[in-house]
Amino acid sequence: MKITFLGGGNMANALIGGLLNNGFPANEIAAIEIGAETRTRLERIFGIRCFAEPDAEALACDALVLAVKPQQMHAACLSLQPFLKQQLVISIAAGLRLADLSRWLGGHKRLVRTMPNTPALISSGVTGLYAMPDVSEAERLGAERIMHAVGSTLWVSEEKQIDTLTAISGSGPAYVFLFIEGLQQAAVELGFSPKQVRQLSIETLLGAAKLASISEDPASALRERVTSKGGTTEAALRVMIAHGFKEAIIAGAKAASERGAELGELLGKD
Numbered sequence: 185m186k187i188t189f190l191g192g193g194n195m196a197n198a199l200i201g202g203l204l205n206n207g208f209p210a211n212e213i214a215a216i217e218i219g220a221e222t223r224t225r226l227e228r229i230f231g232i233r234c235f236a237e238p239d240a241e242a243l244a245c246d247a248l249v250l251a252v253k254p255q256q257m258h259a260a261c262l263s264l265q266p267f268l269k270q271q272l273v274i275s276i277a278a279g280l281r282l283a284d285l286s287r288w289l290g291g292h293k294r295l296v297r298t299m300p301n302t303p304a305l306i307s308s309g310v311t312g313l314y315a316m317p318d319v320s321e322a323e324r325l326g327a328e329r330i331m332h333a334v335g336s337t338l339w340v341s342e343e344k345q346i347d348t349l350t351a352i353s354g355s356g357p358a359y360v361f362l363f364i365e366g367l368q369q370a371a372v373e374l375g376f377s378p379k380q381v382r383q384l385s386i387e388t389l390l391g392a393a394k395l396a397s398i399s400e401d402p403a404s405a406l407r408e409r410v411t412s413k414g415g416t417t418e419a420a421l422r423v424m425i426a427h428g429f430k431e432a433i434i435a436g437a438k439a440a441s442e443r444g445a446e447l448g449e450l451l452g453k454d
């Protein structure tokens with residue numbers, strides 16, 4: 185499968201690195217990237233072919249991954265139109281809807297919309313995928329293989345679920361970072377050194393996440409198991425719950441979902 189990336193920035197780098205690590209041959213990967221320095225870097229680090237702009241050679245691929253910023257996408261899609269054939273097109277752009285991308289690509293219908301998240305940059309992402317009806321089973325597998333290079337994948341059956349998924353896994357790392365900030369501030373106020381604060385907070389989060397990932401039990405059961413009656417955890421949770429800890433996360437995620445729908449409207453206006 186020959187893959188061309190449109191845009192050779194952060195996310196393309198993560199995907200290309202992941203594909204190469206998974207044994208994908210470098211001579212089957214190309215990138216169209218406007219930045220001369222970025223092109224040189226991609227060629228040097230990954231040994232892939234780079235192009236300054238789209239042409240027939242750059243688009244001689246089975247899958248084209250749209251990896252420019254959402255605001256750059258309209259202009260970028262128009263430049264692809266003359267060279268686009270029947271290849272599979274995969275968008276990783278946040279918020280952009282397939283109907284708008286399809287229109288900008290001259291009515292192209294073999295489109296997959298994906299939503300990776302930031303941990304994809306260290307191959308620990310989770311990516312949601314949605315395919316237009318014209319995408320074949322083999323093409324779906326191809327899209328999945330590409331996104332699997334940066335973490336786990338899951339398909340959704342309706343495009344609007346990509347927006348809702350963005351509110352959970354897309355913005356989710358920021359919710360986790362906010363939690364880490366809170367835990368770290370508490371550790372500082374309780375007298376730990378910066379090195380200890382970092383170790384205690386991050387190792388706790390990693391350990392708890394690992395435990396949740398290997399356990400068959402729901403998070404609530406794991407929480408109950410560490411909450412002895414009259415103990416320290418119970419004292420903490422009582423105060424956190426009284427401050428609306430869980431409700432705040434739920435309300436925040438719903439606000440992200442609503443904002444996602446608004447941004448989709450705005451980004452696809454022209």
Ligand SMILES: NC(=O)c1ccc[n+]([C@@H]2O[C@H](COP(=O)([O-])OP(=O)(O)OC[C@H]3O[C@@H](n4cnc5c(N)ncnc54)[C@H](OP(=O)(O)O)[C@@H]3O)[C@@H](O)[C@H]2O)c1
Pocket residue numbers: 190191192193194195196216217218219222250251252253254256259260263276277278299300301302303305
């Ligand atoms: N980073 C994340 O964690 C993350 C997570 C989920 C989804 N995404 C999505 O991934 C996409 C890429 O994000 P990113 O962080 O990788 O962006 P990025 O680092 O800015 O990469 C985009 C690259 O494409 C270049 N470019 C712009 N217009 C071009 C064109 N017409 N033809 C060829 N190259 C062009 C840019 O050059 P200039 O810098 O000169 O403009 C830049 O080097 C975005 O749509 C974003 O929504 C990112």
